[in-house]
Amino acid sequence: MAGGNKSENHHMNILKPIASFLAVFALLWASSCSSSNEKSTTNQAEEAAEETQTIPSDKTILFFGNSLTAGYGIEKDDAFPGLIQQRLDSLGLDYRVINGGLSGETTAGGLNRLDWFLEDEPYIFVLELGGNDGLRGIELSETKSNLEKIIDKVRTKYPSTKIILAGMQIPPNMGPEYTNEFQTIYPELAKEKNITLIPFLLEGVAGDPELNLPDGIHPTEEGHQIVFETVWPFIEKEI
Incomplete structure (x- = not known):
């Protein structure tokens, strides 16, 4: 029995260092896992923060119009x-x-394609349409109705969007009565809808051969610089 006790004690003495080593190893492994998890969580948080920072924060200003807005005859960046x-x-x-x-583009065409441009909310919506209606002699009531529907559609979908209406005038080809009534559409709508009005988009440009292309309708680069100076104060007030 005494010999058995010695043998057992000998085995116990051998196992103790192993048990101690395993205990220390277990602690180190647990600590390593914890540290790894902490690092993983930290990395995930940092990555999420970086992703958040890359989300575009720009507010949108949508100019919705015809060839005057598009910059017919010149580079688009110069319009x-x-x-x-x-x-x-x-x-x-x-x-x-x-x-x-x-x-x-006419007001009817603009109304038909508007939904595609309203997939994202514009901070400012600048409406420049109607000139082609006037040049084609379209019924004034139809032009005004289409402009009104465009304004209502934007306002219904995005109540906080700021709407600016660009006033337009046309040559007297259709007669003075039509020409004068056409011009009154814009201030009337601006008042009825309580929106900002640019009295005449082509102020200082229309009728000047030096500032228009040979067609006499579309501004040159210099003409667009003047249009920009006309439009900018209205944009500046809203930003």
Whole structure:
């Protein structure tokens, strides 16, 4: 029995260091796992923060119009919406300008394609349509109705969007009565809908051969610079 006790004690003495080693190893392994988990959590948080920072925060300014907005005959960046973007960038302001101009567009055409541009909320919506209606002699009541529907659609979907209406005038080809009534559409709508009005988009440009292309309708680069100066104060008030 005494010999058995010695043998057992001998085995116990051998096992104790092993048990101690295993205990220490277990602690180190647990600590390593904990540290790894902490690092993983930290990395995930940092990655999430980085992803959040990369989400665009720019507010959108949508110019919705015809060839005047599109910059017919010149580079798009030189049209007045592009010049607005350049001014915003130079001031370090996080606004993104979208040029929604389409040459030949009427108010009816604009109403039909509006939904595509309203997938994202615009901070400012600048409506420049109606000139082609006037040149084609479209019924004034139809032009006004379409403009009103465009304004209502934007306001219904995005109540906080700031709407600016660009006033337009046309040559007297259709007669003085039609021409005068056409011009009154814009101030009337602006008052009825309580929106901002640019009295005449082409102020200082219309009718000047030096500032228009040979067609006498579309501004040159110099002409768009003047249009930009006309439009900018209205944008500046809203940003």
